[in-house]
Amino acid sequence: MSDEKTADEKTADEKTADQTTEATDTPAPAPAGDGSGLYLVDGSGFIFRAFHALPMLNRPDGTPVNAVLGFSNMLLKLLADLKASAVAVVFDSKRLNFRNDFYPDYKAHRPEPPEELKPQFALIREATEAFCLPCLELEGYEADDLIATYARLAVEAGREVTIVSSDKDMMQLVRPGVRMLDPLKNKPIGPDEVFEKFGVAPDKVVDVQALAGDSVDNVPGVPGIGVKTAAQLITEYGDLESLLARAGEIKQPARRQKLIDYAEQARISRRLVLLDDHAPPPKPLEELRVREPDHQKLIDFLKAQGFRTIVGRVEAEMRKDGTIADGAGASPAPAPTTATPTPAPAGEARSRPAPPTDVEKRYELVQDLGALAAWVERARATGILAVDTETDSLTPATATLVGISLATEPGLACYIPLAHKAAGAAAAGELSFDTAEAPPQIPVADVMAALKDVLEDPSVLKIGHNFKFDHQLFARHGVRVAPVDDSMLISYVLEGGAHGHGMDELAELHLAYRPISYAEVCGTGKAKITFDRVPLDKALAYAAEDADITLRLWRVLKPRLVDDRMVTVYETLERPLVPVIADMESCGIRVDRAALARLSQDLAIRLAEIETEVHKLANRSFNIGSPKQLGEILFDELKLGTGKKGKTGAYSTDSSVLEELAEQGHTIAQRVLDWRQLAKLKSTYTDALQAQIVEGTERVHTAFAMAVTNTGRLSSTDPNLQNIPVRTEEGRKIRRAFVAAPGHKLISVDYSQIELRLVAEMANIAALKQAFQDGIDIHAATASQVFGVPLDQMTSEIRRKAKAINFGIIYGISGFGLGRQLGIMPGEANAFIKAYFERFHELKVWMEATKAFARQHGHVVTLFGRRCYIPGIHEKNAARRAFAERQATNAPIQGTAADIMKRAMARVPAALKDAGFDDVRMLLQVHDELLFEVPEAKAEAAAKLVREVMEGAATLGVPLVAEAGIGDNWDEAH
DNA sequence: TAAATCACG
DNA sequence: GACGTACGTGATTTAT
Numbered sequence: 001m002s003d004e005k006t007a008d009e010k011t012a013d014e015k016t017a018d019q020t021t022e023a024t025d026t027p028a029p030a031p032a033g034d035g036s037g038l039y040l041v042d043g044s045g046f047i048f049r050a051f052h053a054l055p056m057l058n059r060p061d062g063t064p065v066n067a068v069l070g071f072s073n074m075l076l077k078l079l080a081d082l083k084a085s086a087v088a089v090v091f092d093s094k095r096l097n098f099r100n101d102f103y104p105d106y107k108a109h110r111p112e113p114p115e116e117l118k119p120q121f122a123l124i125r126e127a128t129e130a131f132c133l134p135c136l137e138l139e140g141y142e143a144d145d146l147i148a149t150y151a152r153l154a155v156e157a158g159r160e161v162t163i164v165s166s167d168k169d170m171m172q173l174v175r176p177g178v179r180m181l182d183p184l185k186n187k188p189i190g191p192d193e194v195f196e197k198f199g200v201a202p203d204k205v206v207d208v209q210a211l212a213g214d215s216v217d218n219v220p221g222v223p224g225i226g227v228k229t230a231a232q233l234i235t236e237y238g239d240l241e242s243l244l245a246r247a248g249e250i251k252q253p254a255r256r257q258k259l260i261d262y263a264e265q266a267r268i269s270r271r272l273v274l275l276d277d278h279a280p281p282p283k284p285l286e287e288l289r290v291r292e293p294d295h296q297k298l299i300d301f302l303k304a305q306g307f308r309t310i311v312g313r314v315e316a317e318m319r320k321d322g323t324i325a326d327g328a329g330a331s332p333a334p335a336p337t338t339a340t341p342t343p344a345p346a347g348e349a350r351s352r353p354a355p356p357t358d359v360e361k362r363y364e365l366v367q368d369l370g371a372l373a374a375w376v377e378r379a380r381a382t383g384i385l386a387v388d389t390e391t392d393s394l395t396p397a398t399a400t401l402v403g404i405s406l407a408t409e410p411g412l413a414c415y416i417p418l419a420h421k422a423a424g425a426a427a428a429g430e431l432s433f434d435t436a437e438a439p440p441q442i443p444v445a446d447v448m449a450a451l452k453d454v455l456e457d458p459s460v461l462k463i464g465h466n467f468k469f470d471h472q473l474f475a476r477h478g479v480r481v482a483p484v485d486d487s488m489l490i491s492y493v494l495e496g497g498a499h500g501h502g503m504d505e506l507a508e509l510h511l512a513y514r515p516i517s518y519a520e521v522c523g524t525g526k527a528k529i530t531f532d533r534v535p536l537d538k539a540l541a542y543a544a545e546d547a548d549i550t551l552r553l554w555r556v557l558k559p560r561l562v563d564d565r566m567v568t569v570y571e572t573l574e575r576p577l578v579p580v581i582a583d584m585e586s587c588g589i590r591v592d593r594a595a596l597a598r599l600s601q602d603l604a605i606r607l608a609e610i611e612t613e614v615h616k617l618a619n620r621s622f623n624i625g626s627p628k629q630l631g632e633i634l635f636d637e638l639k640l641g642t643g644k645k646g647k648t649g650a651y652s653t654d655s656s657v658l659e660e661l662a663e664q665g666h667t668i669a670q671r672v673l674d675w676r677q678l679a680k681l682k683s684t685y686t687d688a689l690q691a692q693i694v695e696g697t698e699r700v701h702t703a704f705a706m707a708v709t710n711t712g713r714l715s716s717t718d719p720n721l722q723n724i725p726v727r728t729e730e731g732r733k734i735r736r737a738f739v740a741a742p743g744h745k746l747i748s749v750d751y752s753q754i755e756l757r758l759v760a761e762m763a764n765i766a767a768l769k770q771a772f773q774d775g776i777d778i779h780a781a782t783a784s785q786v787f788g789v790p791l792d793q794m795t796s797e798i799r800r801k802a803k804a805i806n807f808g809i810i811y812g813i814s815g816f817g818l819g820r821q822l823g824i825m826p827g828e829a830n831a832f833i834k835a836y837f838e839r840f841h842e843l844k845v846w847m848e849a850t851k852a853f854a855r856q857h858g859h860v861v862t863l864f865g866r867r868c869y870i871p872g873i874h875e876k877n878a879a880r881r882a883f884a885e886r887q888a889t890n891a892p893i894q895g896t897a898a899d900i901m902k903r904a905m906a907r908v909p910a911a912l913k914d915a916g917f918d919d920v921r922m923l924l925q926v927h928d929e930l931l932f933e934v935p936e937a938k939a940e941a942a943a944k945l946v947r948e949v950m951e952g953a954a955t956l957g958v959p960l961v962a963e964a965g966i967g968d969n970w971d972e973a974h
Numbered sequence: 975t976a977a978a979t980c981a982c983g
Numbered sequence: 984g985a986c987g988t989a990c991g992t993g994a995t996t997t998a999t
Contacts, residue, residue, distance in 0.1 A: 186977035224985075254985050349976090625998055627978060654979060685993055711991060712983085720993045731981080749976060755990095767975090808989060815990035881989045890990040898991095927983045927991085 020044050032391040036286055037085035038154045039078065039181075039271045040164030043093040043135075044143045045122050046071060046183055049166065051117045053184055054512060055556060059306045066607075068123045069307055070512065074183045074311060075131050078164065079293070079315070086288045087161075090135040090146045098140055098273055101503050102251045106272055107217050123305070132291050132300035138282045144169055146282070148275035151178050153285045169209075169273060170216075174202040184512055199231025208242040208318045210270035215876065219272045222262040223252070240270055243571075276639040309359060329654050359411040365536060365545035366416040367440050369450060376454050378408040385454065386463040386551035387481070388511075389470045390543050392530040394718065396472035397586050397701040398694055401444060401795040402532045402541060405546035410555070417441045417537075422533035437834035439536050448477045455481045463487065465503045465550045466704060471582040480579070487553040489574040492565045492707035494557060497859070497869035497891075501707040507549050510556045515549055516542045520683040562732075569865050573899055574706065575904040580922070581704050583909075589721070589923045589933070592969075595737040596710050603682040617668040627653045640666050656820075681725065685734045694718050706926070711891050712866050714925055722926045726974065738970035745939040749946045752930035752961040753778055754897045756809050761956045762863060762892060763846035767839065772958040779803040784833050807834055809843065810893055812886025847889050854888035862895040864903075899930065900960070904953035905930070911949045930968065940964045 049136035050070035057066040078087060089479030099106045113121075128135050130259075136146050147170060151161045155177045163170055166182040168953040171194045174180060180189035187896040198209075213221020213545040225233075233250075237243035244263045250256040259266075297319050302311045306967045365373050379385040391399035402421055407413035422436030454460050456479065462698040464470050467486045474481050491501040501503065503684045507513045521542045522529050531539065561567045615621045618638065622629045632649025636641030640661055655676070661669035692700050704714045710850040725731025726737065740746045756778060760768035780794050783802030801822060808818045815830035822829060851873075854860050859869045868891040905925065912920045917934070920942045924931040930950070934942045943964040950962040968971035 252985095623997080625995095628998070647975075650978085652978090676979080680995080683996075686979070686992075705992095709991065711990065715992055717993065720982085723993070725978090725981060727982080750983095811989040812989095814988050821989075879986075882986085882988070886990065888989085894991060897983095902975095931983085932988080 001144055004734060035080050037082070037162070038150070038157045038159050039082065039085055039087040039162045039164055040136075040147045040150055041075070041078075041087060041089040041133075041183070042147060042170065043071075043089040043124060043128065043163045044161065044399055045167045046074065047117070047120060049184060050074075051114070051120065055510070055541060056116065063123075065120065065123065065305050067120045068127055069310075070184070070303060070308060071124050072131075072302060072305075072307060073512075074126055075122035075127070075133070076162075076313065077186075078183075079131070086290050087108055087148070088134045088136055088288050090133060090143040090150075091125070093137045093139045093141065096140075097142055097145075098276070100414060103268055103272055103596075105218050126974050127301060127714040130294075130298045132294050132297070133287060134283060134291075136282055138279060138425070141276070143278045145279045148277035149279040149281055150285065150288070152277040153281065154288075154637075157285060157909065167460065168197060169214075169275070171197060172205040172209075172275060173277075174275070185508055185706070186514055196395045198227060199256065199873065200234055204234050204239065205331060206270055206274045207234045207243075210240050210266050211243075213269055214273070218273070219269050220262075220265050221269050222266050223257050224257055224877075240266060263352060267316075299751070303362065312360075343414050361545070361548070362412050363540055363548075364414040365540045366414045367442065369442060369446060369951055371414075371443065372416065372447065372450050375408070375414055376404050376450060378412075379454050379460055380457075381407070382408050383459060383711040384408065384461050384463065384551070386547045386554065387455075387467075387470060388464065388543065388547040389473050390531045390539070391473065392419075392532050394703075395701055396469050396476075396582075396589060401471065401473050401477065402530075403543055404447065405547035407544070407551040410552050411548060413548040413551075415540045416447055417536055417539060418447060418533050418543055418563065420534070420539065421532050423533060444477065446472075448479060452479050455479050458483060463550055463554045463570040465546070465553070465677070466707075468578050468582045468585070468704075471579055472586045473644065475582065475586065482579070484578055485554060486575065486578060487550055487557055488707050489578070490554070490557045490561060490570060493570045493574055493866070494560055495713065495869060496707070496867065497710040498871060503546065503549055503553070506553050506557075511549070511552055513549070515545055518542070564867075566865070566867070568966075569867075572906070573712070573864065573866065573902045577706065578906055579904060580909055584922050584924065585701055585703060587921050587923060587933075588697070588701040589931070590695070590698050590739050590741050591693050592737045592739050593690055593693050593698060596690050596734070599733055599737070600682060600686040600690070603686060607675060607678050607682065610671055610678070614668060616669050616676065617671065624672060626650075628772075630672065634668070638668070640664075640669070677728070677730065681731060681734060684726065685731075689719060689734075689737075700873075702924070708889070709898075711868055711895040712862065713927060714898075715896065721924055724970070725973075732971045735971040735974070736969045738967055740933055743936055744933050745968065746923075746937050746973040747932040747934055747939060747943045747946065747964060747966050748929055748969055749932075749943065749950055749962050749964040750926075750974075751897070751901070751950065752963055753961065754928050755893050756806055756899065757956070757958045757960065758863070758893050758896050759809060759843070761958050762896065763840075763843045764957075765840045765842045769958050775959075779806060782806055782836075785839050786832070801832065805832055808833075809836070812889045814882075814886075850889050850892060851885050854885070860888050860892050860895075862892050864899040866895055866899055868892070868895050890939055900954045901925065901928065901950075904950045907949050907953065908946060909944060913940070915945055917945070928974075931973070946968055 042730050047067045051067040054066045054070045056064065057069060059065050066329055075087070113241055125135060136150070137143070138146055147163055147165070151163065151173050153163045155175075159177075161178045163173060163178065163180045164183050165180060166184065166189070171189065172178060174189070174191055174194050175233070181187070182189055191202055194205060198205050200208050208227060208230040209219065209221070209227045211222050211233065212227045213219045233243055234240070237246060240535070242267065244259065247256060247259040267658070270597045271729055292905045295314065299311055301315055331835065336587070364371065366375065382530065382792055384873060388405045389401060390403040390405070392402055392515055393399035402419045403415055403417045405413060405415045417439065418441055420441060421438050423439070451884060455462060455474065460482050461483055463485045465486065467484050468479075471481055471484070486500045487506070491506055499509065504515055504517065507515050522531060534542070551712055561570055611624060614624055618633045622633055624630060628650055630653045631643060634640050634653065635651050644786055645659065653672075655673060658669045658673050662673060691701065694701065700719065702716045703718050706714060708715045714722075725734050738746075756768075757772055759765070760772055767785055768778075770784070771778055776791070777797050777799075779802045780791060782805070783789060783794060783798045784791050785800060786805070787798055804818060804821050808814075808821070809901070811817070815826040815833060816835065818827035819826040837876070850860055854870045858871075859867045860871065861867055870884050870888045870891070872880050875881040905922070908922060908930070917938055920934040920938065921935055922930060930946065932942065932946065947962045947964050953962045954960060965973045
């Protein structure tokens with residue numbers, strides 16, 4: 001098991017896994033090695049994508065060459081992997097092609113290529129020549145058409161075709177004998193990936209595109225229909241023509257009319273996206289055969305571009321082939337043993353490090369103290385040390401440290417095994433544990449003793465990826481690592497909300513590199529082994545690479561903090577929390593196991609009782625937990641109303657539906673609601689939680705994800721301790737199982753109304769700010785101002801409405817949503833909103849300005865400068881765009897509240913220490929609440945101190961107020 | 975693996 | 984004028 005599988009990264013890994021059906025190191029299985037395979041490289045497509053994906057990079061003479069380097073690397077890898085296949089590179093010829101004859105606007109809105117890209121077009125053609133590969137281009141045709149044509153010809157000739165491109169417009173060509181390969185991600189694209197993208201099989205892709213259109217290519221499609229709707233329609237009607245012919249049958253009136261009105265436009269769109277596979281081939285297919293490379297020509301070209309490292313690779317390749325003499329002996333580069341760091345291969349890297357594919361890997365297995373000392377020397381010399389730990393569990397509080405990897409410069413890394421056992425024995429089952437010997441390893445204590453000085457040395461920066469995890473392991477071995485940088489947090493600060501921040505995802509994004517996956521090393525499912533069973537050679541390759549990648553990511557990302565003015569956000573809101581949250585996780589919170597067990601039993605009995613009653617009311621037995629069965633019982637058999645069906649055609653049975661039925665007097669609905677509540681409490685809380693209690697300490701250790709949310713909040717997993725019940729009495733029984741250790745108390749301190757205060761502050765709403773300054777009941781105050789009711793005549797009903805509106809404002813209000821919340825007509829709710837905006841006119845101004853900012857920049861900003869990316873802000877689909885706009889207005893509010901809480905958390909430990917409260921432990925953060933465990937005698941004083949720190953965490957035009965509670969359990973303290 | 979549901983702020 | 988509606992999370996369950 002590895003540290004990078006913590007919550008933050010797990011999410012990212014899973015995202016990546018979702019997009020990748022198979023993780024292959026080599027790109028897709030090569031076709032038969034008879035030389036009949038054909039690779040068609042989309043040269044025009046590649047250059048644009050590589051240009052934007054790869055860091056900028058200049059030749060010594062200043063010519064930009066990042067896309068050329070990417071292209072050369074891609075071809076080298078392709079040729080190395082696929083010796084027995086023919087490769088041809090296809091280019092667009094001119095801007096205009098036959099499509100413009102019948103649709104002049106085709107690709108009309110496409111902007112001029114950037115200046116840095118223009119000179120690279122010619123260079124890419126030169127590169128193709130240098131590789132001795134045929135260039136295919138034809139006036140009046142796009143590269144796509146030529147690829148379609150050659151793909152057809154090749155398949156007819158019985159050859160296997162691989163299209164090297166990620167362009168979705170080419171996905172229509174996928175079929176038996178033809179597949180695609182994403183050159184940057186090195187990921188195969190087959191029918192499954194096409195389906196994932198378009199929701200239909202490849203042969204229906206053009207029909208979907210005809211309906212959905214494409215803003216980039218200016219293909220009109222049918223307005224109001226996106227890929228998802230299009231896929232659904234095509235699946236239902238078979239193809240575009242059948243759909244258009246039967247358009248009258250469509251139920252949704254608007255959609256029906258659109259399809260009728262825009263039928264012709266859809267047909268034109270289909271012709272635009274349909275590739276012409278009968279273009280006149282500029283070269284006969286037979287000429288596309290495997291060719292002998294001219295190494296000297298290639299080397300000359302690469303040298304001219306300043307690509308020193310890949311020149312080295314080509315030369316190494318030639319030595320292997322015996323093409324040139326090899327004086328020094330071409331053994332794989334041994335790990336360096338000198339303390340002098342080899343200079344980084346800086347050839348093509350001027351402002352940014354080169355992609356790691358260009359850097360030789362020199363990884364060393366460290367099994368004696370002498371070798372380890374050399375690495376400590378190296379770290380002192382460079383002042384930089386990337387660190388990564390491997391463990392046998394996801395919970396750092398209980399995990400065994402299995403190994404440590406270090407990197408001091410790109411490509412130079414080592415792995416120090418600490419607790420490896422006989423390799424593979426457990427999984428293979430062939431060797432017995434007793435006979436197989438563990439490999440030689442330095443004792444953990446010796447390694448820690450050797451590393452402690454450098455890890456705590458203020459002049460050596462330690463770099464990790466999700467270092468919070470590693471920090472805990474070192475702390476458990478008596479080492480407080482500092483100072484620290486975290487590449488995951490840097491990425492989060494730079495591009496939070498734009499993508500995940502797991503190491504694998506970032507390596508692909510910034511380094512165009514796919515690291516060895518954890519699954520490759522440890523397997524999955526039943527064959528999964530813990531990291532201590534991984535053979536040392538594989539462990540070295542994986543673990544050293546992790547430290548190496550971490551260092552490389554840091555070199556790419558860290559300078560961008562300055563460029564993007566995010567240094568302060570990173571240094572005040574994120575980096576200081578690494579040790580703070582690490583200590584919270586390590587400490588954990590005490591849970592009363594017996595109390596949970598009693599609750600479980602109690603719930604089981606009551607659930608059984610309700611189940612019997614519900615079955616009786618339904619006249620038969622069924623699974624209450626199955627929404628499907630429940631819907632059928634309620635609406636088909638008992639006919640309690642007509643029932644609402646969702647997208648999947650199933651009846652909705654959520655609590656709002658059941659509550660409505662219960663109000664109509666249907667006992668069964670109320671009983672099901674009761675059952676649901678208790679079943680939730682039992683399965684999620686009383687049962688699951690017991691299993692997470694660490695035996696002996698009786699404490700539970702959650703993991704706080706620092707780089708997951710779009711707004712800067714933390715999240716909590718394994719278990720989630722940020723959603724422990726509180727709103728119902730039944731739920732609070734669970735909260736009472738969270739207790740203080742003997743002789744201790746729990747303190748809960750929470751911000752009062754922080755988000756609404758921030759609305760007043762950020763939108764600068766005079767009347768609302770005044771109300772907060774006066775310290776009056778804010779919901780009553782807004783009710784008074786919006787509805788014109790004097791405060792002394794306020795009713796709870798009017799106040800309730802104002803409270804709901806206040807919440808709605810924070811969420812990005814809509815009449816529909818507010819109406820549903822309050823159980824009133826949307827029209828009436830709209831009138832409330834209108835009144836609110838009239839009374840607090842500054843709010844409307846702020847919301848519009850915030851949305852405009854999001855449209856202009858693609859992100860919004862919190863009061864403390866944190867960026868929240870809003871990817872959907874330019875959505876064509878109105879509903880999705882409206883969603884993005886609500887995100888845009890909510891994120892600065894929620895995000896600023898998160899910032900303020902982080903500022904408080906960063907200050908609390910020092911404040912406690914200064915006051916002599918060394919034994920007060922911060923346990924949990926629940927967005928606007930902090931929970932502490934403290935010796936009984938100090939509870940009052942500590943609570944006061946924490947309140948002061950939290951209230952002083954920001955100085956605003958409205959006061960920040962924090963309230964504290966003390967108790968023996970969490971419910972009492974809250 | 976996805977969808978439905980529901981716990982929290 | 985239609986669209987689909989509160990914002991942010993994570994865990995469990997059933998169904999596919």
